[in-house]
Amino acid sequence: MKLRGELLFNEGSLTRIGSSAVFWFKRLIAAAGGGLVRYANEGDFNYNFVNFNVGVQQRLAPGMYGQLGWVQERLYRDNDGDRLLLDDSVQK
DSSP states (O other): OOOOOOOEEEEEEEEEEEEEEEETTEEEEEEEEEEEEEESSOGGGOEEEEEEEEEEEEEEETTEEEEEEEEEEEEEETTTOOEEEEEEEEEO
16 A cells, blocks of 8 residues: 655635624624645645634633634635635534
């Protein structure tokens, strides 16, 4: 059996997060990010990604929080910009 390794570069990943208190026990949270993923050996698999996240964070107890939010992930092909993935999900 031959094992083949891949060398992966995650270049220039950047995320911006903001939050605002609604009440002393609840916050709105938003984030947006993106970056570039490059393979050293397989250039055809290179892609760019963008993600968005919006949620509500609730204080459950001192030092303990729960969060419910929506996340959208987008992947684009590096060479021609074609969209590979558009994924919407609810996360807790």
